[in-house]
Amino acid sequence: MTSTAADETASDLPARSGSGVRVKTPSAIWVLIAGAVGLTAALTLTIEKIELLIDPAYVPSCSINPVLSCGSVMVTPQASEFGFPNSLLGIVAFSVVVVAGVLAVAKVALPQWFWAGLAVGTLLGAVFVHWLIYQSLYVIGALCPYCMVVWSMTIPLLVVVSSIALRPLAGNAFARAVYQWRWSLVALWFTGLILLIVIRFWAYWSTLI
Numbered sequence: 001m002t003s004t005a006a007d008e009t010a011s012d013l014p015a016r017s018g019s020g021v022r023v024k025t026p027s028a029i030w031v032l033i034a035g036a037v038g039l040t041a042a043l044t045l046t047i048e049k050i051e052l053l054i055d056p057a058y059v060p061s062c063s064i065n066p067v068l069s070c071g072s073v074m075v076t077p078q079a080s081e082f083g084f085p086n087s088l089l090g091i092v093a094f095s096v097v098v099v100a101g102v103l104a105v106a107k108v109a110l111p112q113w114f115w116a117g118l119a120v121g122t123l124l125g126a127v128f129v130h131w132l133i134y135q136s137l138y139v140i141g142a143l144c145p146y147c148m149v150v151w152s153m154t155i156p157l158l159v160v161v162s163s164i165a166l167r168p169l170a171g172n173a174f175a176r177a178v179y180q181w182r183w184s185l186v187a188l189w190f191t192g193l194i195l196l197i198v199i200r201f202w203a204y205w206s207t208l209i
Helices: 003-012 025-054 070-074 086-105 112-140 145-165 173-180 182-200 202-208
Strands: 015-017 020-022
Touching (some): 025 070, 025 145, 070 112, 070 145, 086 145, 112 145, 112 182, 145 182, 173 182, 182 202
Antiparallel strands (some): 015 020
16 A cells, blocks of 8 residues: 555544544544434334234334334344343444444544444444344344344444544554445445345245336
């Protein structure tokens, strides 16, 4: 990498301010948006779950067809993997992300350990999301649209938060390469996920053509 390219990459990275890290505006806005969208989806899922508990005959608003059916997913054990609705985890996690996003947009310098902790938490969330994706595709055989919104926020959020948390490794060639290709990796992830969904439910999609 040339020195010019390195300087351009470094200009995109979060800047240190005293004992904290001041996040660049685009990344800060993305953290806030991802947190707000994820929180909205988690809250909606929780409300739908409560309605379903009150009235077992209730049809959730995201039950659209045999494949896109929140109702089919909500009643499974996987939807309450830890003994309570998974959406409650989402509410807590995305609330933290929203707060971090608000502070980052306001240019509040948060400590490096906070971003590192948020990156680790997001990584664990991404692992759990991929387990849920597998369960939805190959065990339950149905997709929850609101859950898919959470999925689509988690991976880009992991990329952005990790780029902030790994700021001390900015001089590392591998870290810089990953940073430069981060959105390409996200695009590949979305492409792969879409292909999996199309292939898994092709028998149904083909009837709509």
